[in-house]
Amino acid sequence: QVQLQESGPGLVKPSETLSLTCTVSGGSISSYYWSWIRQPPGKGLEWIGYIYYSGSTNYNPSLKSRVTISVDTSKNQFSLKLSSVTAADTAVYYCGRLVGATTIDYWGQGTLVTVSS
Amino acid sequence: EIVLTQSPATLSLSPGERATLSCRASQSVSSYLAWYQQKPGQAPRLLIYDASNRATGIPARFSGSGSGTDFTLTISSLEPEDFAVYYCQQRSNWPPGITFGPGTKVDIK
Numbered sequence: 001q002v003q004l005q006e007s008g009p010g011l012v013k014p015s016e017t018l019s020l021t022c023t024v025s026g027g028s029i030s031s032y033y034w035s036w037i038r039q040p041p042g043k044g045l046e047w048i049g050y051i052y053y054s055g056s057t058n059y060n061p062s063l064k065s066r067v068t069i070s071v072d073t074s075k076n077q078f079s080l081k082l083s084s085v086t087a088a089d090t091a092v093y094y095c096g097r098l099v100g101a102t103t104i105d106y107w108g109q110g111t112l113v114t115v116s117s
Numbered sequence: 118e119i120v121l122t123q124s125p126a127t128l129s130l131s132p133g134e135r136a137t138l139s140c141r142a143s144q145s146v147s148s149y150l151a152w153y154q155q156k157p158g159q160a161p162r163l164l165i166y167d168a169s170n171r172a173t174g175i176p177a178r179f180s181g182s183g184s185g186t187d188f189t190l191t192i193s194s195l196e197p198e199d200f201a202v203y204y205c206q207q208r209s210n211w212p213p214g215i216t217f218g219p220g221t222k223v224d225i226k
Contacts (some may be wrong), residue, residue, distance in 0.1 A: 045217040058214060060214060094160055104150050
């Protein structure tokens with residue numbers, strides 16, 4: 001059974017960079033796409049971007065200038081960096097496995113990141 | 118960018134009733150449409166992929182239909198655990214990316 005676990009700081013200061021890592025267990029990171037999604041408190045889901053295990057990426061146009069997603073196959077992990085954060089970036093951040101760049105079949109439990117000074 | 122619209126925003130029903138949720142895309146997404154269920158404090162769970170295929174372990178009371186721009190998620194007889202928020206999600210080829218609908222909340226009448 002594939003499991004995903006997000007990790008990283010729960011509090012980030014405005015204008016700084018949010019950094020999260022997703023660790024995949026129970027399966028290999030190879031041959032799949034891996035995605036980040038976020039959900040502001042009380043609101044809907046927003047796709048941030050995805051990465052193929054080989055390293056190719058695709059980002060949400062609205063966040064593209066601030067987002068970097070990377071993968072470390074040796075550690076079975078992939079990571080998110082979101083720069084110049086503001087309070088609007090406060091959200092629960094989920095990582096997920098994306099099948100065929102189409103459907104998210106496995107999700108992490110999510111981690112709340114608050115942007116505040 | 119393809120925009121997904123879900124209706125109604127809220128659906129108030131009783132256990133045992135049939136729920137019909139709609140998702141409409143601003144342009145054709147072929148059959149690249151998925152449905153997710155989310156309960157408070159939990160991650161979304163995949164219910165339906167490619168418009169009409171149930172994900173592993175999903176009960177038969179959940180069914181999906183549609184193609185192109187109009188899609189439907191049907192819950193044939195609501196169980197107490199089905200009261201939740203449901204999101205549709207599409208994948209587009211150009212511009213390449215993923216978008217979610219705003220969600221439909223199914224609550225107890």
